[in-house]
Amino acid sequence: xxxxxxxxxxxxxxxxxxxxxxxxxxxxxxxxxxxxxxxxxxxxxxxxxxxxxxxxxxxxxxxxxxxxxxxxxxxxxxxxxxxxxxxxxxxxxxxxxxxxxxxxxxxxxxxxxxxxxxxxxxxxxxxxxxxxxxxxxxxxxxxxxxxxxxxxxxxxxxxxxxxxxxxxxxxxxxxxxxxxxxxxxxxxxxxxxxxxxxxxxxxxxxxxxxxxxxxxxxxxxxxxxxxxxxxxxxxxxxxxxxxxxxxxxxxxxxxxxxxxxxxxxxxxxxxxxxxxxxxxxxxxxxxxxxxxx
Numbered sequence: 001x002x003x004x005x006x007x008x009x010x011x012x013x014x015x016x017x018x019x020x021x022x023x024x025x026x027x028x029x030x031x032x033x034x035x036x037x038x039x040x041x042x043x044x045x046x047x048x049x050x051x052x053x054x055x056x057x058x059x060x061x062x063x064x065x066x067x068x069x070x071x072x073x074x075x076x077x078x079x080x081x082x083x084x085x086x087x088x089x090x091x092x093x094x095x096x097x098x099x100x101x102x103x104x105x106x107x108x109x110x111x112x113x114x115x116x117x118x119x120x121x122x123x124x125x126x127x128x129x130x131x132x133x134x135x136x137x138x139x140x141x142x143x144x145x146x147x148x149x150x151x152x153x154x155x156x157x158x159x160x161x162x163x164x165x166x167x168x169x170x171x172x173x174x175x176x177x178x179x180x181x182x183x184x185x186x187x188x189x190x191x192x193x194x195x196x197x198x199x200x201x202x203x204x205x206x207x208x209x210x211x212x213x214x215x216x217x218x219x220x221x222x223x224x225x226x227x228x229x230x231x232x233x234x235x236x237x238x239x240x241x242x243x244x245x246x247x248x249x250x251x252x253x254x255x256x257x258x259x260x261x262x263x264x265x266x267x268x269x270x271x272x273x274x275x276x277x278x279x280x281x282x283x284x285x286x287x288x289x290x291x292x293x
Contacts, residue, residue: 141165185209
């Protein structure tokens, strides 16, 4: 089983014009995303990042973030999510524990980062460091893919280390059972510092599908969320049970208007039976399938 970034690269080679990301502000193809990722990988290498290193990412949910994740992997490094919505003290604690050798941050978020922890670069600065792309073909399944920190609800936040091998086969059984394919459009509703973002991001990119980022302000607004899903033709919607209750089960959410939606995937919390009963009452003639991962 190929590693996830190699699965993505295979789709980019086979169908470079296929949309990888679309939102009201524009779109990015697989070929364009692959080129940006390879230039970021080259920039990271030029900055001294090597195989086995960790790179902190403090970016918005934009093409920059996707390119930086893939670029870190193609440089042989693991990434550490630094969600800019987190308190500065929490970001400082993550950086202190994870000890990244470099930080990639949007210019408007650099003030949120702890000072002098590691060199800080914007994506544009890294892309400008090297004229040609770079891909590390020596990465193996045992190599670290990312370090993601727990919420800390039962104590101090802890960094969970996940290898490429842990991820490589994650979507194969789902792809077979739920017929995941390149014509799907996946919602991106969750912070990249939350494990569920892996499902949303790589469920789409490993199958050649399109990702649809949902602006943070719209994620809890049932009418805005429904409108975006309809406009972008989303086929796979991912929700925590709490968000599902607040949005999809809300009276302002017009399920009937989402004629392309075929899967609603729940994860992250227990699913109350009452919510499942409400879903089936609301479903009507719609044939979307609810799955509890």
